[in-house]
Amino acid sequence: MGKITADDVRKVAQLARLDLPEAKIATYTGQLERILDYVAQLEQVDTEGVPPTTRAVEVVNVTREDRVEPTDVREELLSEAPQREGDFFRVPKIMAD
Numbered sequence: 001m002g003k004i005t006a007d008d009v010r011k012v013a014q015l016a017r018l019d020l021p022e023a024k025i026a027t028y029t030g031q032l033e034r035i036l037d038y039v040a041q042l043e044q045v046d047t048e049g050v051p052p053t054t055r056a057v058e059v060v061n062v063t064r065e066d067r068v069e070p071t072d073v074r075e076e077l078l079s080e081a082p083q084r085e086g087d088f089f090r091v092p093k094i095m096a097d
Contacts, residue, residue, distance in 0.1 A: 004033040 009029045013020045020028065074087075083090035 004029055004036065008032070 006025045006029050009025055081089045
């Protein structure tokens with residue numbers, strides 16, 4: 001890859017919809033150049049036979065069986081509502097007629 005220019009940084013900023021101050025363009029040009037140099041180094045690593053992964057350590061989800069269990073807290077929960085209408089919570093209207 002060729003050297004990154006200030007125009008390249010401006011183009012990337014435009015594509016990303018970033019408003020970069022002109023005073024920072026030189027800083028970002030150098031940083032982007034170093035990032036791309038590092039990526040080029042990583043491309044040289046031999047990964048033949050290495051399975052693709054998303055994590056260094058495998059994560060296993062521990063779940064329990066989903067069961068419906070009747071409870072007697074309905075009235076208690078409804079009594080906590082700021083406003084109630086019968087067996088329902090009353091909430092402010094959010095849509096116009």
